[in-house]
Amino acid sequence: MTDTLTQLGRQTPMPASPDEALLERIANPHADTAYLVRFVAPEFTSLCPLTGQPDFAHLVIDYVPRAWIVESKSLKLYLGSFRNHGAFHEDCTIGIGKRLVKLLDPAWLRIGGYWYPRGGIPIDVFWQTGAPPEGVWVPEQGVAPYRGRG
Template sequence: MGTTKSQDKTNHLKTLGQGGQTEYQLEGPHSGILETFPNNFPGRPYIVNVEFPEYTSLCPMTGQPDFGTIIMEYVPDQRIVESKSFKLYMFAYRNHQSFMETIANTMLDDFVKALDPLWCRVKGLFSPRGATTLHVFAEHFKVDAPNIAEVRSVVSEWKRENNRHGA
């Protein structure tokens, strides 16, 4: 029995490299690390949920490590994020110093820049430090999308069904 190949267009992807070699960009987080490929179902609002439970960065005041889970949820328009590039983007935060609120909002800005999604939410579920747990949620809707009412309905239902961590 032979192998089959989907209709996904992947020729332009660079992160995975040739022969499986990974191209690491360690100069810090930026939207250019995120690679995308075409959405084969642009007229259908559906949710993509990507979780990264091994997130680390550094406190800008103490230099101490912060840990957490980053969850990116989005309704794609024309582009989908390539998952390995998402992982490398998260790795780029390891030596980055920033407050958690800034991190979640910067990630949202980078995802919106790379994907131009119909909707996107970043959930930063940070591990307790000093007996205090901090969760940061940042959200974006593409308000000029022609099917924004349908997108909002899909997102609302998703939130109802997946109400983890209070949002």
Template sequence: MTRQNNSISDITHLGNQGTEYTFDYNPNLLETFENQNQHRDYFVKFNFPEFTTLCPITHQPDFATLYISYVPEINMVESKSLKLYLFSFRNHGDFHEDCINTIADDLIKLMDPKYLEVWGKFTPRGGISIDPYVNYGKKGTKWETIAADRLAQHDMYPEKIDNR
């Protein structure tokens, strides 16, 4: 996974009828394209209701809805490559919190966004749900302060839980 300014012709997954799905963690599946609206700040949000990974101890599947939001600078993540990347966690054994941090780290390395947040809302297992949240703001910019404020205010008004 390298950070570069890709043109649309560099995208290999989108439109490929021969897509191969891998279920072993693979950040090299991620692809970028250039942000055509670098003159303004805006959010891009992905909702991924079918995230699965494995408990590293029991090897039982864990299910979550992931929310990924970011403010792009130059590079943006291509959505099909993101989907394939998230599918690659299927046989990956890691704790919920580690998965969310890994995803954030991989996307920051890939895109170098102004701001990014990843929130996993895992379904309950053993009577408890875990909802890890991580964010990032580019150092030395207003987004660093926004990230700190957002983290401090995160989940101040949690939603009603009805067993998801």
């Protein structure tokens, strides 16, 4: 099942960019069952493409797999590769979702990008592939709107 993986169980350097990052998948051991997988990245970082200043987000990725599931170490390295990558919030959030859809062909996927304020305005970006499959429990993402320190 894991014979084709190249990063799991090995010391793997952080990819220099999202384009260079290798996302890997493995066969879903429960492909006959509709269930939800959630990944949370509360310390996601990227760079503003204009100023080079760091941007920070709390990402929540939910998906209902079919034949494939994402290998979590490769996902961690992929998300980490944005650390020195310049892109707007919308591009990062939706690009991550679309890349996972291309790799996994899930029954359903949604991503919530809860971005911390830049210039005094927080930006939240949401994308999903359609309605979730019937009968699958899809909990709320659980990220409160930005309130500052108040």
